[in-house]
Amino acid sequence: KAGVTQTPRYLIKTRGQQVTLSCSPISGHRSVSWYQQTPGQGLQFLFEYFSETQRNKGNFPGRFSGRQFSNSRSEMNVSTLELGDSALYLCASSRPGQGKGGYTFGSGTRLTVV
Amino acid sequence: AQSVTQPDIHITVSEGASLELRCNYSYGATPYLFWYVQSPGQGLQLLLKYFSGDTLVQGIKGFEAEFKRSQSSFNLRKPSVHWSDAAEYFCAVFSGGSNYKLTFGKGTLLTVNP
Numbered sequence: 359k360a361g362v363t364q365t366p367r368y369l370i371k372t373r374g375q376q377v378t379l380s381c382s383p384i385s386g387h388r389s390v391s392w393y394q395q396t397p398g399q400g401l402q403f404l405f406e407y408f409s410e411t412q413r414n415k416g417n418f419p420g421r422f423s424g425r426q427f428s429n430s431r432s433e434m435n436v437s438t439l440e441l442g443d444s445a446l447y448l449c450a451s452s453r454p455g456q457g458k459g460g461y462t463f464g465s466g467t468r469l470t471v472v
Numbered sequence: 473a474q475s476v477t478q479p480d481i482h483i484t485v486s487e488g489a490s491l492e493l494r495c496n497y498s499y500g501a502t503p504y505l506f507w508y509v510q511s512p513g514q515g516l517q518l519l520l521k522y523f524s525g526d527t528l529v530q531g532i533k534g535f536e537a538e539f540k541r542s543q544s545s546f547n548l549r550k551p552s553v554h555w556s557d558a559a560e561y562f563c564a565v566f567s568g569g570s571n572y573k574l575t576f577g578k579g580t581l582l583t584v585n586p
Contacts, residue, residue, distance in 0.1 A: 401562065401576040414572045448515055461574065463515035
């Protein structure tokens with residue numbers, strides 16, 4: 359059974375550019391969440407989607423956005439990149455009824471902003 | 473608001489020794505608690521979870537955790553550590569409703585000496 363797939367694994371972008379990260383959840387999982395991980399702030403919640411609807415959003419500026427498609431795949435977008443956006447971005451998915459934190463995480467996308 | 477505290481940033485143990493990683497949580501209702509492990513450059517793997525019932529829960533890789541409501545704690549234990557257990561460990565609490573997300577502690581880095 360395939361796990362949560364995040365693409366790309368690594369990304370280098372320049373300040374001011376925008377970036378789109380992709381997440382394919384486990385088949386049958388309809389909830390997708392995104393987290394940002396940095397050495398200083400740790401793991402911080404970005405947003406969560408269920409059946410194409412954003413159910414919750416973390417405390418991040420509007421430059422961070424996301425969406426979910428009808429096949430449950432999700433993308434997150436960061437516009438006008440800043441150096442501080444350099445982080446590991448993790449996606450997690452869960453089945454209906456197992457959303458109480460029973461998440462499966464992907465390996466993440468390592469974003470470096472230069 | 474919910475929060476998770478992992479008091480130990482870094483712990484070093486010898487291979488074969490016992491291990492206990494501490495976790496304290498703050499949450500207004502019955503908590504759903506989790507321990508995840510992260511190897512360098514990888515995503516998070518779920519070790520175990522507590523929803524209700526027996527306060528001692530067993531997980532993968534020989535780990536267990538005990539939920540103590542009176543102490544707001546959910547400590548992770550392993551009787552004999554293997555070199556492959558070296559990783560970073562995260563405790564998390566799930567919140568539902570309109571604040572649907574996992575809140576993580578800052579993590580404890582485990583080093584295992586031969």
